[in-house]
Amino acid sequence: MEVFIISAWQIWMQHNNFIFNRGSPSSSSWRRCLKDEGRLQAYRISENKRPVFLSWVDSFV
Template sequence: NLSVLEAYQDLKDKLNYHFFMEIIILGSWAIWISRNNKIFENITPSFQGWKFIFMEELKLLKYRMKKKYELQFTAWLEALL
């Protein structure tokens, strides 16, 4: 069994991007928004709903991305679409 720290390091190694932490944080944020949508808006959570929120947040992140990572980030983002 992997510890949380080992799982984190494994994910970091697999992603191999300078912006991997932003990916993790925005994925978690999308889960939080999905949870709030269920509680406050009575919207049933789904993977498609989570992915939509996640992708919208990633598109916004592009505007805050350092220029030296922008090309790599854009290519990664387009691969998800």
């Protein structure tokens, strides 16, 4: 569930960047932001599930 929420949030942020800042959305910047946000959100995940989540986030480049 966390992965879906983070992914949707980053798509929304790409959309806002395009609309309000005239930025250029790209899949590479979406993946980079998703990876950064995933690392931050990892602190909210229980310690026994955190390594699995972080390994998934790190492999998602």
